[in-house]
Amino acid sequence: MNTFTALSRWVTFVLAVGAGFSVAAIYYAQPLLPLMGQDLNLSITGMGLVPTLTQAGYALGILFLLPLGDRYDRRTLILLKSISLAVLLLACSFTGQLHSLLIVSLLMGMAATMAQDIVPAAAILAPEGKQGKTVGTVMTGLLLGILLSRTVSGLVGEAFGWREMYQLAAVSIAVITAIMWKALPRFTVHSTLSYPSLMLSMVQLWQRYSTLRRAALAQGFLSIAFSAFWSTLAVMLSEHYHLGSAIAGAFGIAGAAGALAAPMAGHLADKVGAAKVTQLGALLVTVSFALMFLLPALPVQGQWLLIALSAVGFDLGLQSSLVAHQNLVYSLEPQARGRLNALLFTMVFIGMALGSVLGSQVYALANWEGVVTLATFSSAIALVIRLTGNPSLSKPSVAGNLSLRK
Numbered sequence: 001m002n003t004f005t006a007l008s009r010w011v012t013f014v015l016a017v018g019a020g021f022s023v024a025a026i027y028y029a030q031p032l033l034p035l036m037g038q039d040l041n042l043s044i045t046g047m048g049l050v051p052t053l054t055q056a057g058y059a060l061g062i063l064f065l066l067p068l069g070d071r072y073d074r075r076t077l078i079l080l081k082s083i084s085l086a087v088l089l090l091a092c093s094f095t096g097q098l099h100s101l102l103i104v105s106l107l108m109g110m111a112a113t114m115a116q117d118i119v120p121a122a123a124i125l126a127p128e129g130k131q132g133k134t135v136g137t138v139m140t141g142l143l144l145g146i147l148l149s150r151t152v153s154g155l156v157g158e159a160f161g162w163r164e165m166y167q168l169a170a171v172s173i174a175v176i177t178a179i180m181w182k183a184l185p186r187f188t189v190h191s192t193l194s195y196p197s198l199m200l201s202m203v204q205l206w207q208r209y210s211t212l213r214r215a216a217l218a219q220g221f222l223s224i225a226f227s228a229f230w231s232t233l234a235v236m237l238s239e240h241y242h243l244g245s246a247i248a249g250a251f252g253i254a255g256a257a258g259a260l261a262a263p264m265a266g267h268l269a270d271k272v273g274a275a276k277v278t279q280l281g282a283l284l285v286t287v288s289f290a291l292m293f294l295l296p297a298l299p300v301q302g303q304w305l306l307i308a309l310s311a312v313g314f315d316l317g318l319q320s321s322l323v324a325h326q327n328l329v330y331s332l333e334p335q336a337r338g339r340l341n342a343l344l345f346t347m348v349f350i351g352m353a354l355g356s357v358l359g360s361q362v363y364a365l366a367n368w369e370g371v372v373t374l375a376t377f378s379s380a381i382a383l384v385i386r387l388t389g390n391p392s393l394s395k396p397s398v399a400g401n402l403s404l405r406k
Helices: 009-024 029-040 044-064 066-070 074-092 098-111 114-125 131-160 162-183 195-208 210-241 245-252 255-260 262-272 274-297 300-330 334-387
Strands: none
Touching: 009 074, 009 114, 009 131, 009 162, 029 044, 029 098, 029 131, 029 162, 044 066, 044 098, 044 334, 066 074, 066 114, 066 195, 066 334, 074 098, 074 114, 074 162, 114 131, 114 300, 114 334, 131 162, 131 262, 131 300, 195 210, 195 334, 210 274, 210 300, 210 334, 245 300, 262 274, 262 300, 274 300, 274 334, 300 334
């Protein structure tokens, strides 16, 4: 692929599949925990540590490994993480005690951040005027990986066992590694900073760009709302409607609408400007959560339908905002896309963690109405942040895309 060749649909598809399969690795364990606990004689606390350590590894990888994409060839980093992830998934299937399982889970989370290396790689390779659409397509793969990973691992685990699920996952990553090795071009490196200087420069980037701060904070507040809803939904459905976790998972399928809409949001960002899409996305999230204040006035079936429709609405708004925020942030300084992405997703991760904690506490104090209030208030703050942004930054810039391609 030469400098002026448009990113082929095949490479876009490979990047989307790679992002989906890699991020799925950090969610496989969740439905498998009872099987793992029974096999390894784990306590409830011990089982809970597995996804916690995996998520912690992912957070550490975002903050400390993602900036390396600005210093080294992204193709090399993606392939190294992919190989490591395949090995770790296979190692996980052979663990026989909690300590080794937790160590592997932590390292697995760090390796799974290759998904976040793939997204800026897609932005670099995208042809001029198509950056938003390309990033949106890759984000679809990533989001579908998150949504479908629990369903697949639950079914495979139930049918064959949790170890077999991890072995199957290792094979899938090995296959996609081989495909990416053939499909991905090399990337030009523009930074010669040492690792300490690279990390220090992230502080400078945060201070330099108000666009970055607004994007990260707005997406962080949207993430609080999103996480507060999903972390308490199963409990609410059980207490209020006596429905099991399988039904909560069925509501989660509504999130697929948001995932599939990501390319559309990216295309819209290319046409009308990413800042406008972030405003529309935050407005849709706020309205979707606010509609749930009407739940007490509806019959039971109407309440279920409203929850499902709200889930479609806020997930569509959240993912549209995320794709548009990435488009905005990547255009600030093309040579620093890895560090900019790390800063954006660090705030997203903080928002997710806060949403889970606050959602649980608010639900205990004020039931579901409290969670809806928290989610609506958080998303309204995000909307205010976006509406007070600088209109001159609404059009995405792809300057530097071609210069970074090889």
